[in-house]
Amino acid sequence: MHKRPTLEDVAFAAGVSKTTVSLTLSGKGINKIPSVTRERVLAAAAKLQFRPHGVARALGRRRADVLGVVCTLNPFVELAHHAFEQSLLSALFYQTLEYGYNPMIYAASPISASKDVLPRYADGRSDAFLLLYPEPAGMLMTCLPEMGMPVIAICRQIDGANWVDSDHTAGIDASLAHLAELGHRRIAYAAPSDVDFASHGRVVAFREGLLRLGLPVREDWIVHCDSEGQSDESGIGRLFSSAENAECPTAVLAWNDFTAGEVYKLIRKEGLRIPEDVSVIGFDDVPAARVASPPLTTVRQDVMLMAKAAVDMAMTALSGTASSEGANCVLCPVNLIIRESTAVPAA
Amino acid sequence: MHKRPTLEDVAFAAGVSKTTVSLTLSGKGINKIPSVTRERVLAAAAKLQFRPHGVARALGRRRADVLGVVCTLNPFVELAHHAFEQSLLSALFYQTLEYGYNPMIYAASPISASKDVLPRYADGRSDAFLLLYPEPAGMLMTCLPEMGMPVIAICRQIDGANWVDSDHTAGIDASLAHLAELGHRRIAYAAPSDVDFASHGRVVAFREGLLRLGLPVREDWIVHCDSEGQSDESGIGRLFSSAENAECPTAVLAWNDFTAGEVYKLIRKEGLRIPEDVSVIGFDDVPAARVASPPLTTVRQDVMLMAKAAVDMAMTALSGTASSEGANCVLCPVNLIIRESTAVPAA
DNA sequence: ATAGCTAAGTAAACCGGTTAACCGACCACT
DNA sequence: AGTGGTCGGTTAACCGGTTTACTTAGCTAT
DSSP states (O other): OOOOOHHHHHHHHHSHHHHHHHHHHHHHTTTTSSSHHHHHHHHHHHHTOOOOOOHHHHHHOOOOOOEEEEOOOTTTTTTGGGGGHHHHHHHHHHHHHHOOEEEEEOOOOGGGGGGGGGGTTTSSOOEEEEEOOOOOOOHHHHHHHHHTOOEEEESSOTSSSSSEEEOHHHHHHHHHHHHHHHTTOOOOEETTTTTTTOOOHHHHHHHHHHHHHHOOOOOGGGEOOTTTTTTTTTHHHHHOOSSGGGGOOEEESSHHHHHHHHHHHHHHHTOOTTTTTTTTEEEEEOOHHHHHHHSSEEEOOHHHHHHHHHHHHHHHHHHHGGGGSSSSSEOOOEEEEEESSSSOOOO | OOOOOOOHHHHHHHHHHHHHHHHHTTTTTTTTTHHHHHHHHHHHHHHHHOOOHHHHHHHHHTTEEEEEEEEETTTTSSGGHHHHHHHHHHHHHHHHTTTTTTEEEEEETGGGSSSSHHHHHHHSSSEEEEESOTTTTTTHHHHHHTTTTTEEESSSTTTEEOOOOOOEHHHHHHHHHHHHHOOOOOEEEEEEOOOOOOOOTHHHHHHHHHTTTTOOGGGGEEEEOOOOOTTTTSSSSHOOOOSSSGOSSEEEEEHHHHHHHHHHHHHHHTTOTTTTTTTEEEEEEOOOHHHSSOOOEEEEHHHHHHHHHHHHHHHHHTTGGGGGHHHHHHEEEEEEEOOOOOOOOOO
């Protein structure tokens, strides 16, 4: 465990200068360093077990070969809520490594609210940033680009910025089309209470989709649905406790698979069956969707595709062709995975 | 987007030397720099929006404040298989960030087989490494410590090394005790075919646990069970196709929750019900276990606890107190989560 | 008066690479 | 003989911090 050898040690051992060693090992000296010297250097490097020091390298090249990945890591929220985000993270890691870069994790909120922590981000240790679910007007989305840091927003569409997202509208449309084809005409939407009904893409798409199908949009059927307990009053149970059965929805689109799980519970609490009485469709296609009972029909987001798009985008931005000025956007296709939570509605 | 200010710029603006600025900003100059100078420096730094360059800092201090996390990221394996690993990763990230360190991701196999990529690891960009499921005799486990890199093995108990793992034996014992209490006496074990029955802790604990309970160990009831399709011949189905019903197991311990899902399918293929005919217990408690049908009784590994132990261990190793020589080991407690996949066996 | 100490700060080396600029030798050509 | 070009390197600056060793002024103690 003696001190690690440096470029200079190798240079001395090979009887050449640091420059020659650097050029040889980096491959930049091709057609400048004759092979006889090359061999000498290589032999010396091998004998000393030389390994370039990554930090020094990064400093000299002004490039770290690292992609920052900013995400929310909250220990108080059940990990189950984050199954999709975790899959996406894994996919991002995979794609980043494919390019020979290493992903480095940064925490998003609530720290990012403070201006003091920004130095921890744009400090040269990462060449670009991938932001998962960034606040559109947040510190990071505004400050990092200002400092010349390429930034890619993931799962959030931000005007004027680079972003990658799934085509939520297509997913909702496919869900509605599937339900319509089965014969459903009374369709509700359930989302957690922190989702803004007025603005979010999925809810907007839901309304527009209904209209396009010639179905009425009932605002009282767009409801909040949180984890068990607090959902009774404002929640979904009310939809099905209507006196006249003809007034109940026959299908529910859920915000995501986790919400769909809550919907399952609440529907059953009303004594109804899935899918005989009510059909349910989720979003994301997390692993649990497949093993739910009944297996959940859901819109699958292709995390590997999204990850590849995001990392590609970062690499393009880093390659520094001036074209990197215009914002790049990618809307990834989604797939409706039809399982057993959807069926023809009861007569 | 003009060039980022450096220490020297701040020094010039404040009319002092680089050293003074560095000392002031790092806090090391306390009781050396009078507050009047301090204020001048701070004001200059604020005006210029100075942010120390992390890479330069790391080079100078010979410490990067980064923890390397080495894990397997294989795009060809369904992400569903990795739910537990993903949760553990998230927990590791969280705990690492808590210490003001950033996690950096490295790929494990199959790359790690080659000696050429080691430079990418021990190159000064990470101060220590957390290895998820490392090969006990692999390149990383042997080489990194040799180079003076602290290494923590996670989910794998390696002699002479630092490691953190769950108490698998306790988990198996709790499972067996639960089944025994319900009245089960014929218990099988199912694991994927890449698990070595002879050596792995869980299987060993299974055998020993049966003996301790006075139950017979039937090697033909310790079976392989892979994803659908290839499991028919060597698999679990055979256990239940025995002519005499009295010869069938009444309960199955599964390698993990994913395997338990396969077991569910195969048991049902034989026309048996869970838990009425056969009880099933998993391991890990991934999100899907809760929503399975029936909800799976399983041994929960406390990922946050494991992560904290691992990161603590890394920090201790980095703090450099000589005591870091002896290997540290932590066996984390687990909890049997009793749901609805276990019941009294049929008479 | 002078050695000795402290407070306040600085110069310069250092970390370990990358890279721009330069240099000497040798050869070819005019 | 002089000019220019290529080959095969080298020197030294640089990246942006940290840290060691040293300085200088002012004060005290003897």
